[in-house]
Amino acid sequence: MNKSRRNFLVQLGSAALFGAGTAAGIHSLTATSAFGATPTGSPGIPKGTRWGMFVDMARCEAGCSDCITACHTKHNVPDFGNPKDEIKWIWKDSYAKVFPTGSQQFLAQQLADKPVLSLCNHCANPPCVKVCPTQATFKRADGIVEMDFHRCIGCRFCMAACPYGSRSFNWRNPREFLKQVDAEYPTREIGVVEKCNFCSERIGTGRQPACVETCKTQALVFGNLYDKNSEIREKLRTRVTFQRKPELGTEPSVFYAFEAGHV
Amino acid sequence: MHDTLKVIVGLALFFALVTLPFWLGAVRSAPAPAPDLTAKDTQCVEPVAYMRANHMKLLDQWRNSVVRDGDRVYVNSAGKSFQKSLTKTCLNCHAQKEKFCDQCHQSVAVEPYCFSCHLAPGQSLVLTSGSRLTVADFSTPMDGRQ
Numbered sequence: 001m002n003k004s005r006r007n008f009l010v011q012l013g014s015a016a017l018f019g020a021g022t023a024a025g026i027h028s029l030t031a032t033s034a035f036g037a038t039p040t041g042s043p044g045i046p047k048g049t050r051w052g053m054f055v056d057m058a059r060c061e062a063g064c065s066d067c068i069t070a071c072h073t074k075h076n077v078p079d080f081g082n083p084k085d086e087i088k089w090i091w092k093d094s095y096a097k098v099f100p101t102g103s104q105q106f107l108a109q110q111l112a113d114k115p116v117l118s119l120c121n122h123c124a125n126p127p128c129v130k131v132c133p134t135q136a137t138f139k140r141a142d143g144i145v146e147m148d149f150h151r152c153i154g155c156r157f158c159m160a161a162c163p164y165g166s167r168s169f170n171w172r173n174p175r176e177f178l179k180q181v182d183a184e185y186p187t188r189e190i191g192v193v194e195k196c197n198f199c200s201e202r203i204g205t206g207r208q209p210a211c212v213e214t215c216k217t218q219a220l221v222f223g224n225l226y227d228k229n230s231e232i233r234e235k236l237r238t239r240v241t242f243q244r245k246p247e248l249g250t251e252p253s254v255f256y257a258f259e260a261g262h263v
Numbered sequence: 264m265h266d267t268l269k270v271i272v273g274l275a276l277f278f279a280l281v282t283l284p285f286w287l288g289a290v291r292s293a294p295a296p297a298p299d300l301t302a303k304d305t306q307c308v309e310p311v312a313y314m315r316a317n318h319m320k321l322l323d324q325w326r327n328s329v330v331r332d333g334d335r336v337y338v339n340s341a342g343k344s345f346q347k348s349l350t351k352t353c354l355n356c357h358a359q360k361e362k363f364c365d366q367c368h369q370s371v372a373v374e375p376y377c378f379s380c381h382l383a384p385g386q387s388l389v390l391t392s393g394s395r396l397t398v399a400d401f402s403t404p405m406d407g408r409q
Contacts, residue, residue, distance in 0.1 A: 044328075044329075044332055044333025044334040044335055045332060045333040138331065140331075140333065142333075146330070146331075148330045148331060149380060150326060150330070175388050176388075176389065176390050176391040177390070177391060178388065178390065178396060180396065181382065181388060181396045181397075181398055181399075183350070183382045183384055183398045183399055186380040186381045186382060187380050187382065188380055189376070189379050189380055200333070204333050204335060205335075
């Protein structure tokens with residue numbers, strides 16, 4: 001085939017246009033994706049904030065469940081009376097269950113004996129958000145992995161995706177299994193997944209999460225991980241802390257300390 | 264082929280039977296909904312005509328902006344601010360949902376599922392144990408309401 005200069009230039013130009021158009025199309029797709037890496041701020045949710053929690057297991061008392069009671073009362077968490085169907089926002093479990101990929105051999109007595117506090121990690125890279133088909137679970141600009149119960153269709157993909165077992169499913173009507181009811185927060189419906197929301201309804205009005213407010217030994221510290229001068233950052237600077245399953249790359253916002261602090 | 268009369272009578276009977284509900288309805292119409300309009304505040308967040316036509320759209324916008332954007336304050340067309348809350352703002356005036364929401368919803372046979380999760384003060388929940396839980400009034404003031 002004989003290629004003239006004119007034809008060559010025309011083909012080159014259209015190929016460049018096509019390439020540029022495709023690149024722009026792909027870029028706009030990723031920019032508006034549900035998993036966009038840069039969540040934008042909104043009137044009620046400040047940018048430059050990543051809420052996190054510091055759990056001081058040296059201060060947490062073994063027999064105490066004040067934070068669990070406070071959280072589950074405030075959020076109308078039902079008690080189905082059956083461990084299989086249990087709804088958990090914050091709970092205690094053995095070190096082996098909470099840190100299954102941590103070192104387990106010849107475990108220190110204090111770790112083997114004491115149940116560890118467990119809650120949603122509000123990961124910086126949350127797998128539950130990626131799998132949710134309706135965007136019922138989404139990451140807010142302030143790092144809270146929030147659930148929009150209105151949109152949850154009960155597919156439980158998020159429960160399969162969460163590496164921490166932080167999500168529970170309402171197999172029955174939760175309203176029929178409440179011990180008491182708090183009008184400040186709605187209940188859920190049958191067929192809806194639920195989990196800890198870092199008390200987004202409370203921090204939105206300037207209060208601390210219910211568990212933090214209730215803890216009488218100040219074992220829980222809540223704050224902005226992106227603020228160098230925050231109390232939580234001070235704890236993370238001065239204490240040896242651990243995230244759960246860090247090898248997964250989910251980057252949890254909940255940090256644990258086991259040794260007593262010297263500060 | 265001499266069944267013309269039978270066919271006509273049959274058709275007339277069939278037509279009468281099929282349209283029976285309409286004839287019955289023409290005689291006795293369903294009672295008109297009578298929502299309780301005695302509210303604490305004389306002015307709703309938006310004019311009544313707008314609310315009557317668009318309250319569902321407004322509530323949908325409210326829930327999305329509160330849950331997804333954390334934006335809890337609604338500024339109405341007159342520049343007045345309200346907390347975006349079905350239970351704390353709407354129900355604060357329209358105190359009894361049975362006398363307000365349910366009246367029209369039942370009449371037009373729509374079943375919004377707001378209250379399968381949201382709690383109305385005074386509402387009674389039936390537990391599996393057979394006992395009942397009554398929803399208390401809200402303890403905190405209407406903080407966003409000005």
